[in-house]
Amino acid sequence: MHRFLGVLLGSCAAFGFLCSGSAFAMAGRGFAHPSHMQETGFLNRTLQFHGTTYRFQIYLPEEYKRNDRRLWPMILFLHGRGERGSEGMWQTQVGLPAAIRDHPDRWPFIVVMPQCPQEHYWTDPGMLRMAIAALDQESAEFRGDPNRTYLTGLSLGGYGAWELARLYPQRWAAIAIAAGGIFWSYAPQRWKQSSTLPAEYAQALGRTPVWLFHGSDDPVVPIREDELLFQAFKASGGHIRLWIYQGLKHDCWSRAFDEPELPRWLLEHPRETRAEEHALADRVVIPLHPPALQLTSQQLDSLTGQYDDDQGQLAVTIFRLGDQLFQRDIHGNTSELAAESLSTLFYPNGSSTSRVLVERDPEGRITALIYRDDRRHEWWRRR
Numbered sequence: 001m002h003r004f005l006g007v008l009l010g011s012c013a014a015f016g017f018l019c020s021g022s023a024f025a026m027a028g029r030g031f032a033h034p035s036h037m038q039e040t041g042f043l044n045r046t047l048q049f050h051g052t053t054y055r056f057q058i059y060l061p062e063e064y065k066r067n068d069r070r071l072w073p074m075i076l077f078l079h080g081r082g083e084r085g086s087e088g089m090w091q092t093q094v095g096l097p098a099a100i101r102d103h104p105d106r107w108p109f110i111v112v113m114p115q116c117p118q119e120h121y122w123t124d125p126g127m128l129r130m131a132i133a134a135l136d137q138e139s140a141e142f143r144g145d146p147n148r149t150y151l152t153g154l155s156l157g158g159y160g161a162w163e164l165a166r167l168y169p170q171r172w173a174a175i176a177i178a179a180g181g182i183f184w185s186y187a188p189q190r191w192k193q194s195s196t197l198p199a200e201y202a203q204a205l206g207r208t209p210v211w212l213f214h215g216s217d218d219p220v221v222p223i224r225e226d227e228l229l230f231q232a233f234k235a236s237g238g239h240i241r242l243w244i245y246q247g248l249k250h251d252c253w254s255r256a257f258d259e260p261e262l263p264r265w266l267l268e269h270p271r272e273t274r275a276e277e278h279a280l281a282d283r284v285v286i287p288l289h290p291p292a293l294q295l296t297s298q299q300l301d302s303l304t305g306q307y308d309d310d311q312g313q314l315a316v317t318i319f320r321l322g323d324q325l326f327q328r329d330i331h332g333n334t335s336e337l338a339a340e341s342l343s344t345l346f347y348p349n350g351s352s353t354s355r356v357l358v359e360r361d362p363e364g365r366i367t368a369l370i371y372r373d374d375r376r377h378e379w380w381r382r383r
Contacts, residue, residue: 040064042092047114047134054130055088058138059100059111073148073267075111076135076164078157080253084118091115095154095178099257102375106263109150112138122153122160123184128167131160147173147271154178154253155221166204173271175205176262178213178253181225198232205233207277209269211241213256215248216285234281241280247288255352258374288352292338299342300325303358307369307380315380318369327356345369 040060047054064072079091091097091113100107114134120127138144151172153161158180165175182197183190190197210233214226226242233240245252256262269277300320309315317328318337325337325345337356338348345356351373359368371378 047137049130049133056114056134057092061108071143071145072110074139074144075109075150075152077111077113078122078153078160080155080157084116086117088115095253096152096257110142122156123163128163149173150266151175153180159184166201169204172208174209174266174269176211178256179221179250181221183225198228202232202236202238207239207274209239213243213252215252216244216246218250220250230283237279239277239280241282244285246285289348290340295339302366306383310379
């Protein structure tokens with residue numbers, strides 16, 4: 001009986017610990033620190049603004065220290081329409097916050113993530129002021145570097161980011177916006193100003209570096225919005241990059257914020273160098289998949305076979321049907337493979353970032369395959 005009560009009490013305690021840990025995990029990485037330790041990661045914050053309490057999140061890199069005098073680069077991130085609310089955490093699920101969770105080493109920034117209430121839009125003047133107030137509050141407390149303060153947003157947050165860029169042009173060292181624009185879907189009359197409005201934003205920002213990302217097939221925010229802005233910045237001698245992801249629809253931000261170059265690009269443009277920025281108009285179309293290399297029958301046959309994981313268990317079977325190569329996993333799921341090169345395969349009907357690398361011995365015989373995507377590596381040894 002005593003043993004049963006001990007197990008029951010232990011289970012209850014464990015359940016309570018897991019529940020509180022899960023709640024903390026929604027807001028950040030890890031569990032609550034002892035009082036003598038400093039919290040980093042995603043943290044709950046509040047802002048008192050014009051008589052209203054707003055809940056939001058801030059991200060502190062693991063290297064952040066309260067007791068030094070280092071100034072930290074800051075990013076203000078505005079979420080999309082689907083993350084509006086008042087609980088203060090939905091905005092950490094997509095875009096930049098998701099990219100930080102996958103690759104915290106890439107993002108040595110303090111990131112401020114306010115949340116727009118459900119009944120508002122980021123372009124509402126009060127919401128723009130609230131976002132700036134959150135940035136000001138966190139910059140003051142956590143030693144944000146005014147010379148390296150950056151602005152990002154996606155979708156609805158891209159609308160808001162453009163307004164903050166225009167209203168506070170001297171505040172930002174550089175700006176990155178995914179699937180955004182200046183012709184708000186809920187204000188269609190703005191399109192009547194399509195011949196003049198983009199130039200107003202370009203004139204306000206001058207040579208502030210801007211990087212735009214858009215899916216070529218976006219049905220929500222038409223790519224024409226970014227094309228018009230690109231042309232306006234080009235005509236005014238601004239500094240702008242436009243990356244168009246071929247075949248992607250509205251959700252281009254997963255690709256955009258996973259670009260390893262993006263955080264490096266931001267840091268390469270501190271505000272103090274703005275006067276030295278040269279005019280740039282760089283428009284790039286990025287294919288969803290590379291062109292496939294046609295393999296010979298001998299090359300296809302050399303890849304077929306069974307491959308084990310690092311525990312010696314069957315991981316995948318590679319087989320061919322005619323001139324096509326396929327991969328079947330242990331659950332029977334089959335995916336087509338195509339060759340990017342003689343040593344790299346990709347999934348023409350799947351993720352644009354996943355690759356299968358071919359490992360060979362000194363005699364050229366295939367000994368293993370290495371699966372790699374943006375988050376993990378798996379080594380498959382040939383049987």
